[in-house]
Amino acid sequence: MILTARTTRGREKTAVNALKSKVKNKDLDIKAVFHPEDLKGYIFIEGSESDIRDLSSEVRAINGIIDEEVGVDEIEKYLSDEQEEIKIEEGDEVEVIGGAFKGEEAKITRVDETNREVTIELLDAAVPIPTTVDADMVRKKANQG
Template identity: 40%
Template sequence: MEENVRDEDVSIFVVKTTANQERSVANMIERIVDKQKLDIRAILAPDELKGYLLVEAPSREVVESAVQTIPHAKGVIKGESTFREIEHFLTPKPSVTGILEGSIVELISGPFKGEKARVKRVDELHEEITVELFEAMVPIPITVRGDNVRVLRKEEE
């Protein structure tokens, strides 16, 4: 029954880290939590927050004891965050965000991996794009998932 109840005595604390070391600090916190059986419920390292981690725990002291010996962890920021303040970090962004019609992309998986193509259509609802390969003898539209391409150049046709 306990997993259905959201504990109101748990807060979200912000840990300052060295930039680009967020994930390694999160991994070290996880190891310390396992080893010392600390009551830390979750650790989040959003890409948008350079130099910071979000840690869910019942008290600031628990988080401070977890990070005190970790290199690149600079300490716990004063105050607490609420779930409402951080929930936008938990919402996945569509994989086609930032891909425009006319952009030049490289396919990074599938049978056409390594091929370059021009984006002909973007389907945000299904998170797919339709491309035409540059090297094809006859231009055939191919539909691929948005996370199967890397944008090389953004430009309109």
């Protein structure tokens, strides 16, 4: 059975990682947990209904389970192996759109396409400290090509 869990927007990856680590430590019937990049605020969990409900109640980023089973055909479009290419390059100026630095402007110093992460330096910081964030947490500023 596949169920949909509501999460805090922008915390989908945190919820997935928390679920995965809890599954490793317990003997639960959870087969898969995933978050489609273009579906904000939701993740999908495959397994037994009771284990899904028990486990998700232990994860702070999960706000509840939707009481309707999801068919594989409904989520098939999200199961593509291809991830959208990151269109951000080193040197680009970006706006941070999520996480602790939301609303700040930053410069990209490194792009890690494998892990979909970027290293940024905040432009307004007195001392620029490199910080690595999820690539989905930054948006290229509009005035750039």
